[in-house]
Amino acid sequence: MATKETLIIIGNGMVGHHLVEQVIEAGALARFDVTVFGEERHRAYDRVHLSEYFTGRDAESLALCDADYYAQHGVTLYSNVKVTEIDRAAKTVVTASGRYAFDHLVLATGSFPFVPPIEGRERPGCLVYRTLSDLDAIRDAARNATNGVVVGGGLLGLEAANALRGLNLDTAVVEFAPRLMPMQVDREGGELLKEKIEALGVQVLTERATQRIEQGEQSRLRIVFQDDKVLETDLIVFSAGIRPQDELARDCGLEIGERGGVVIDDHCRTSDPAILAVGEVALWNQSIFGLVAPGYQMAKVAVSTLTGGDARFGGADMSTKLKLLGVDVGAIGDAHGERTPGARMFRYLDPLTQLYRKLVVSSDGKKLLGAMLVGDNGVYDTLLQYYANSLELPKEPASLILPQQSGAAPALGPGALPDTAMICSCHNVTKADICRALDAGAQDLAGVKGATKASTGCGGCATLLKSVVDFELEARGVEVDTSLCEHFAYTRQALYDIVRVEGIKTFGELMEKHGSPGHGLGCDICKPTVSSILASCFNEPIMDAAHVPLQDTNDTFMANMQKNGTYSVVPRIAGGEITPEKLMVLGQVAQKFELYTKVTGGQRIDLFGARLEDLPAIWGELIAAGFETGHAYGKSLRTVKSCVGSTWCRYGVQDSVGMAIALEHRYKGLRAPHKIKFGVSGCTRECAEAQSKDIGIIATENGWNLYVCGNGGMRPRHAELFATDLDDEALYRTIDRFLMFYVRTADRLQRTATWRENLEGGLDYLKEVILEDSLSLGDELERQMQTLIERYECEWANALSDPEKLKRFRSFVNDERPDPSIIMTSERGQLRPA
């Protein structure tokens, strides 16, 4: 076998990492041995969402891949190792620890924050905003600080200002230009932005040139401006632009642009054909692209070049939309209207709602050349499509930026987009790609995301993607038929509302009033669904005569049927805490009824192989010993996993076991569209794996951080931070609302993770509803939960007290014998199905 060629990648940032992924996906590992050097101590992480490091995410959750991803694929990664030299003649790179030979080299060194040559800029407390380590330094500096200044009022500067504000510092932004974000907005837009940001308590100083930095009097530092005015501050974050990290390339004589950047051609080749460059370090056609999407495109092109392909980089659109300090800002194409002669502008300014929109239109009024939005990005997607696809504008282009009620043109429907329309620029997914994915079998939004990766980068395209997918599904006659089954032409959500509003209490009544014409008995889809809805609304015992025929066998017999027709028994062991006495009872019961015994993945003990007729006796003994049902059979709360927490653990900052037990008892028995799992950890080490649960809770010094919508299972998903530093009461209240809202609005068998992924508006919407009570539902949801909590009773205790219900627990109605077909054998000292 021929020996492999060596590919070295310098830089393990966003684009360098994407390059590795592309190499792997292209199957090019068969040809290359890949080695990656990254100067940062962390492996590649999501720099775009860097600021979330201050709002609850840690390095691990920002990481772009699992810790063992590189190793698994046989890619060598040296983190925390800087390449200090490229020896082009010898084809080696040099690090502190040695020389490494390459056949192909890719530079993905990104850029570094530019700090203007101001006297005093090396003083302690002068910082930048680019890496996780930078943020650590800012956090440290903020600890004993009361105020902070950001030098630079561009996009990143405002993001840094927001971060400082989040660290409880009095914050000011200093900008050299006459307005904020001079690159993206014009004078009107800039003024509006300034007003909005000042309203948030951030001081904005424009037209201020910083001259030097000195020792301060009240604060640690003092900024002296050109006009000799001064500003005292404890820390300064420089955000005066970025510069390509091209030092290595300069030193080894590669062609460099006038203002920096490694010159590349359409194939991402530098002036040395053995060396390629991608990402923010690369200069293509005199331009540096300071966004991740063009970098990803370059990575793709580079892989093609390396493997003998002919893909070309053809530039990229720099349109952006963001929310800075909660203010929407969007810029599309030639937002200033400076690049095309004869361009015409339309402006709409509403000083009351603080909204500014500008359109730049070609001289014939037919094409959109650019746009600028401040205050509301609602029309961004539509405008971007007009721009990116050169669609012909409506007769009155102004209608696109006028508020709806003044007869504005309707948003551009997904049907009007051409196949080439770029839907997700991070992953280069066009409308045609989406259609292909659907034709190849993707059945819904999640399927399309999985197949194309669309919307898994910056996330900016989520709404657009959903509308395209929905539209295309409908066009394929996959009429997104939302009927539950042939008996009910309603979704689960609609049935839920009917049941609640009309107070319907039985399946029969619901079928009679709302079943499909010629309705009948129902089926194994609608019956358990309705049963679950009834339970969520009224919490009557599921064994009540009216409900029995609705249940899955698991619910009917309140135990999980196993493959040989026997059942498993899982008593609740709240929070995983159990007394020695109860532990012994479990042992005794298992021994007596010959049950296979296993510790489950949910921190409790499962007794398997129980015969139907033994279930009441088994539960009789368990309940006498103080156990209650664990609902392992129900679509309901399963377990609240806990770590040992502050009671024992040297790191614990709160009593995680106590909280887990309290939560498990609060929500036990809650019937939901699917099962619900919680985890509570006593500190950020997260031994309870709370972030893989529907509800995850992690103790902080000040209370609890709440994460929602995680999932293990088939498609693991990390839970997302929802609220921070809640006290016990606030935690309960928030979870009450969250769960009840889920119960109300989720589809049948939809766990919180899938529900969340399909929720229009995403996490922000959820936060608005739950935390800000935007639908004024909060009280009602809490009250409803309270009622359910009050009506809780152990279903097994209820059944045991009712001889009628117990009649069902026998193998044969006319014979005492147990089912003779069940045959057991023994293994490792216990019984199992033969």
Added chain:
Amino acid sequence: MNVFAVASNTLPAMRWQPLCRRADLVAFSGVVAWLETSAAQVALFYLPGHTPELYALDHFDPFSNACVIGRGIVGDLNGAPVIASPLYKQHFRLSDGQCLEDERVQLRTWPVRFENDHVLIEA
């Protein structure tokens, strides 16, 4: 794998015999009776108000090789009453035991009827 063999029914003449009582049944759900003469497990489904209102099928589920049919969910699909197996969810027509997902599979059925308070089976 344990395949539970049902004794083949080669007894001379079929006859109507009492199996259990009406009160043993659960409306719109299943119960199971032991049929001594065939050493068989019979799943009985009771749909009051329908015609017929009583059905008897084999309790043995050929897909899981376990006796569980009587513990499934009763329903109807396209107007025909069915039982859904609780393990792997196949549907069997109550009238003739035909599996809707696999035409090669059919559950054994027995004629059943009420006589006063008794359920009679012909076996």
